Amino acid sequence: MAVNEFYLNHFGLTQRPFTLLPDPDFLYWSEQHRKGYAVLEYGIMSRAPITVLTGEIGAGKTTLLQKLLAQIDPTVTVGLISNAQGNRGEILQWVLNALDVPFEQGATYVQNFQRLQDFLVSEYAQGRRVILVFDEAQNVSLEGLEELRMLTNINANKDELIQLILVGQPELRDIIRDPRMNQLAQRVAASFHLNRMDREATHAYIAHRMKQAGGTGHEFTTEATTLIHKATGGVPRLVNQLCDFGLLYSWTDDEREVQRKSIQSVLDDGTFFWAQGDQEEAQSR
Structure with missing residues (x-):
């Protein structure tokens, strides 16, 4: 019998209450988490080009994100990317992989960008929205973040074809506030920071x-x-x-x-x- 099973019986518990893995079933809706979740929902429903959620390590960002994704409308296509790193071209490949869009190794940036654009237009024609979620986004380089910002320029008529949700540690806010990231910052329509x-x-x-x-x-x-x-x-x-x-x-x-x-x-x-x-x-x- 595992050690944790002994204390489960001792306290009359059915499962470990304090595992380190994110578990939406155990989500405690503190005032901070309610507001953070509301901002995420607002970002999606308002079709915000970029939504940002930050907080310290272990603040519950990933748990909130998993809760959101579990309840998202089935007509929404979601691409989830965790711990992506890389510069121009590499980030685009992360995006294509997350959305299950096939591409050829060795393809040029222009060819991969066209594949993504064709996919987004196809989803839009079928009445589907596309949301791209970057977890641990503070690991993305400035050049990579700028590449993501450019994706939000893809549109059909007056509708944007892709929304971004950037989730990361507090330094992500500092990165976005960098003067070199002004164009990205101007596209952030919703943001929230989870405090302790x-x-x-x-x-x-x-x-x-x-x-x-x-x-x-x-x-x-x-x-x-x-x-x-x-x-x-x-x-x-x-x-x-x-x-x-x-x-x-x-x-x-x-x-x-x-x-x-x-x-x-x-x-x-x-x-x-x-x-x-x-x-x-x-x-x-």
Whole structure:
């Protein structure tokens, strides 16, 4: 039997509440996430040329994105690209692959661009919209982002044939604000930045995930969640990691609730593998 199954039984859970994998079923609708999701929906429904969603690592961007894609209209063709890197021509190949548009190796940029344009026109003629999503878009070079911006110039009559959603870490905002990216910035019609959770939101987030996993939502004491918030700065992915260890430590001590001392033990033992300097900085806030 796996270790996590022991603490599942101990706390009466049906599944692990704090995995690190994005899971829309566990999405906690904090005020920040509600607004972020609303902006994504607005970008799609308003046919915004470019929509931008940013946030720190582990802020829940990918989970929001997966929730959106799961509910998107079936008449929309979506191309999802993660961690794309490259310069002019290479980004276009990422786009063609994401949209399942065949192209010949060694084809010129003009030939590949024409293939994409023909595909977009064909989709438009069939009443289908095309949305291209770039996750971890901060990894795309300035030249690559400019190439993406040029794709939004493809249109039929007054309708744009492709929409872009750029999702990335905070530095993506700085990249777009670079004076060299003025034309791209002017095409951003909707944007939102996910901030860290405050103490109250962190408490509600932990209770929500415990309930989703079959618990009562009262397994973590207020003192424990307060320390968790201080140690993680309210970043959801870090909260998940520390809570998971908190459950493990409490199970080994045969405790029926996760108390502050268990969380402190995790931190003191160095089991929570976030840089100690970052923990100290977060706790000093």
